[in-house]
Amino acid sequence: MTYRLAPIDTSTFAAERAAAAAGRGVDGGDFTVIGSVVQRSDARGHVTGRTEFFEDVLPPRLAHLKMHRSARHHARILDVDLTEALAVPGVLRILTHADIPNNLYTPLKLIGVGPDDEPILAVDKVRYLGEPICAVVAETEAAALEGAARIRVAYEDLPPVFDVEEALKEGAPLVNEYHGQNHFIYEGHHCRRIRFGDVAEAFARADHVFEWRYQSAPIEQAPAETTGCVVVPQADGRLRIHSDTQACFFTLDNTALILNTPFNKLRIVGGTVGGGFGGKVDVVVEPVACVAAMAADRPVRFVYDRAEEMQVSSPRAAERIYIKDAVMDDGRIIGRKATLYVDAGAYARHSPYGTTKAAAHLPGPYAIPNVWADCHCVFTNRTPSSAMRGFGVTIADFALESQMDRIARALDLDPLRLRLLNAYRDGDLKAHRKVAEGTALVEVIQKAAELAGHELPEAYRRMSSTTREGL
Amino acid sequence: MPSQIVSLVVNGERREFIAAPGVTLLASLRESLGLTAAKRGCAQGACGTCTVLVDGRPEVACLVAVETVAGRSVRTLEGVAAGGELDEVQNAFVDCFATQCGFCTAGMIMVAEALLDRDPDPSEADVVEAISGNVCRCTGYRPIVIAILEAARRRRGAVSR
Numbered sequence: 338m339t340y341r342l343a344p345i346d347t348s349t350f351a352a353e354r355a356a357a358a359a360g361r362g363v364d365g366g367d368f369t370v371i372g373s374v375v376q377r378s379d380a381r382g383h384v385t386g387r388t389e390f391f392e393d394v395l396p397p398r399l400a401h402l403k404m405h406r407s408a409r410h411h412a413r414i415l416d417v418d419l420t421e422a423l424a425v426p427g428v429l430r431i432l433t434h435a436d437i438p439n440n441l442y443t444p445l446k447l448i449g450v451g452p453d454d455e456p457i458l459a460v461d462k463v464r465y466l467g468e469p470i471c472a473v474v475a476e477t478e479a480a481a482l483e484g485a486a487r488i489r490v491a492y493e494d495l496p497p498v499f500d501v502e503e504a505l506k507e508g509a510p511l512v513n514e515y516h517g518q519n520h521f522i523y524e525g526h527h528c529r530r531i532r533f534g535d536v537a538e539a540f541a542r543a544d545h546v547f548e549w550r551y552q553s554a555p556i557e558q559a560p561a562e563t564t565g566c567v568v569v570p571q572a573d574g575r576l577r578i579h580s581d582t583q584a585c586f587f588t589l590d591n592t593a594l595i596l597n598t599p600f601n602k603l604r605i606v607g608g609t610v611g612g613g614f615g616g617k618v619d620v621v622v623e624p625v626a627c628v629a630a631m632a633a634d635r636p637v638r639f640v641y642d643r644a645e646e647m648q649v650s651s652p653r654a655a656e657r658i659y660i661k662d663a664v665m666d667d668g669r670i671i672g673r674k675a676t677l678y679v680d681a682g683a684y685a686r687h688s689p690y691g692t693t694k695a696a697a698h699l700p701g702p703y704a705i706p707n708v709w710a711d712c713h714c715v716f717t718n719r720t721p722s723s724a725m726r727g728f729g730v731t732i733a734d735f736a737l738e739s740q741m742d743r744i745a746r747a748l749d750l751d752p753l754r755l756r757l758l759n760a761y762r763d764g765d766l767k768a769h770r771k772v773a774e775g776t777a778l779v780e781v782i783q784k785a786a787e788l789a790g791h792e793l794p795e796a797y798r799r800m801s802s803t804t805r806e807g808l
Numbered sequence: 809m810p811s812q813i814v815s816l817v818v819n820g821e822r823r824e825f826i827a828a829p830g831v832t833l834l835a836s837l838r839e840s841l842g843l844t845a846a847k848r849g850c851a852q853g854a855c856g857t858c859t860v861l862v863d864g865r866p867e868v869a870c871l872v873a874v875e876t877v878a879g880r881s882v883r884t885l886e887g888v889a890a891g892g893e894l895d896e897v898q899n900a901f902v903d904c905f906a907t908q909c910g911f912c913t914a915g916m917i918m919v920a921e922a923l924l925d926r927d928p929d930p931s932e933a934d935v936v937e938a939i940s941g942n943v944c945r946c947t948g949y950r951p952i953v954i955a956i957l958e959a960a961r962r963r964r965g966a967v968s969r
């Protein structure tokens with residue numbers, strides 16, 4: 338096994354380097370790039386294979402970590418038997434919850450979100466299929482896998498709940514005791530709420546009321562490179578973490594809290610991510626790999642195989658959204674009521690934040706004078722969900738824009754005109770009490786219509802985001 | 809079964825190393841020879857990030873037991889930039905913005921090399937067919953196809969760089 342140091346690539350920005358060397362200033366004198374083609378700074382590394390991804394780091398005496406994971410959706414752990422696993426040749430250590438200094442955490446603790454609700458390694462209960470229970474550290478990947486397969490866990494099954502609305506019903510099985518109920522609490526409220534104007538009055542005087550339901554499945558980010566890290570103990574007692582996390586400092590801080598160690602005992606080498614799309618924002622591999630590296634006093638690699646990436650890495654949350662609109666004959670929407678359920682899975686991770694984002698996004702980019710929304714962050718026995726590309730917003734947009742199209746169809750209106758009529762303008766007060774500024778939806782729709790050859794009447798072509806013309 | 813000494817011609821050089829029974833060509837390249845350009849995206853033949861050329865043909869190195877290719881010639885991305893100069897495919901990938909995260913790039917370039925070696929003037933459909941076993945999750949397929957066609961054009965000398 339060879340230890341490779343990252344080569345220093347002096348081939349990028351060759352022109353700038355030459356300019357600097359010739360004394361024409363460090364920036365080569367001209368950093369005006371708008372309107373010109375600029376090579377990506379990482380492209381040469383990628384096309385030569387010199388870019389160093391975390392798994393390309395191969396320190397000597399590298400040990401390997403594999404998880405024994407829950408075979409149940411929801412169960413009490415009665416017994417964990419490591420005897421056979423410890424007898425597998427090559428197995429160095431098996432970590433359980435008792436080995437993790439601060440076993441209980443939640444990643445958004447860093448911005449004051451609580452409570453801690455997730456164990457690094459399961460303690461007395463598992464809450465989703467695939468939840469980590471024991472970490473096997475071994476000489477080879479094969480020995481680690483063999484060890485993990487030989488751990489025996491005795492379970493007592495508990496009833497699982499997989500549906501957001503079922504989970505909120507009276508008498509539903511309690512998923513996460515640290516919350517005490519199957520939903521996140523927002524400043525004393527059962528959900529993130531919007532109350533703006535009087536929707537009841539709007540529904541009473543509307544010409545039409547439309548209500549539809551929208552639903553999405555969880556979506557796996559499926560990056561080309563799976564989630565993982567290599568932790569290398571340093572001579573001075575620090576740990577160097579090579580990781581493909583999308584959030585180096587976030588990972589470092591959370592890992593330090595979990596290890597109960599000062600932040601300066603950890604160093605993250607990262608920033609090269611083989612695709613993330615939000616799926617590498619959670620802090621799931623580094624803490625346990627650090628504990629393993631300290632326990633074994635060796636470099637440790639913990640990397641998901643493809644099946645783990647698909648099954649246990651947190652996907653985009655499944656959402657269910659009900660939208661009810663009060664609409665006038667001419668297409669003006671005078672009231673909108675939305676009930677949104679985000680399936681956080683068994684643990685909070687980033688979902689309380691995603692749900693807040695969803696609430697802030699309602700009622701869409703439209704000036705609707707009466708808005709009521711309840712956005713629930715719900716715990717179920719499904720894989721914990723988390724960040725993915727505009728989480729909270731993307732599925733809400735799917736629902737909102739589908740709703741707009743269906744209203745247009747029901748009233749036999751042009752869907753673009755319906756949107757132009759309702760689009761917010763500069764100065765409109767949005768439902769969450771922010772004044773809309775720098776809006777451009779009207780102009781974007783007009784331009785799109787023009788490009789698509791979609792005829793708009795003169796009155797609609799004269800509408801503008803900065804005036805109230807045509808309203 | 810004991811480990812054995814395996815010999816390969818890698819990027820034109822004869823290399824020998826000890827291989828445990830059943831170890832893959834991918835693991836041998838990455839861990840025994842320190843050639844890490846080929847990536848492990850799935851370890852099950854589904855993504856193409858580990859593609860290298862064995863006697864000029866693209867193979868998913870994660871599914872090849874290294875002893876089955878003993879003595880053969882293997883080409884990896886590290887062997888493409890002869891004398892430190894990027895070749896037409898590499899240059900076209902840079903110029904056409906065909907890389908995003910870069911994780912699929914080694915595999916994409918190797919299938920492109922194999923394609924252009926056998927057909928200097930491929931159609932767009934040929935290119936799509938050639939990369940059909942390679943996943944780009946950043947979904948940069950369009951620029952990748954354009955880059956490979958551009959590389960073919962440059963290599964034929966029809967357009968100088």
Ligand code: FES
Binds near residue numbers: 851856859868
């Ligand atoms: S790693 Fe070989 S095909 Fe995916």
Ligand code: FES
Binds near residue numbers: 611612943
């Ligand atoms: S560039 Fe990221 S997978 Fe292709």
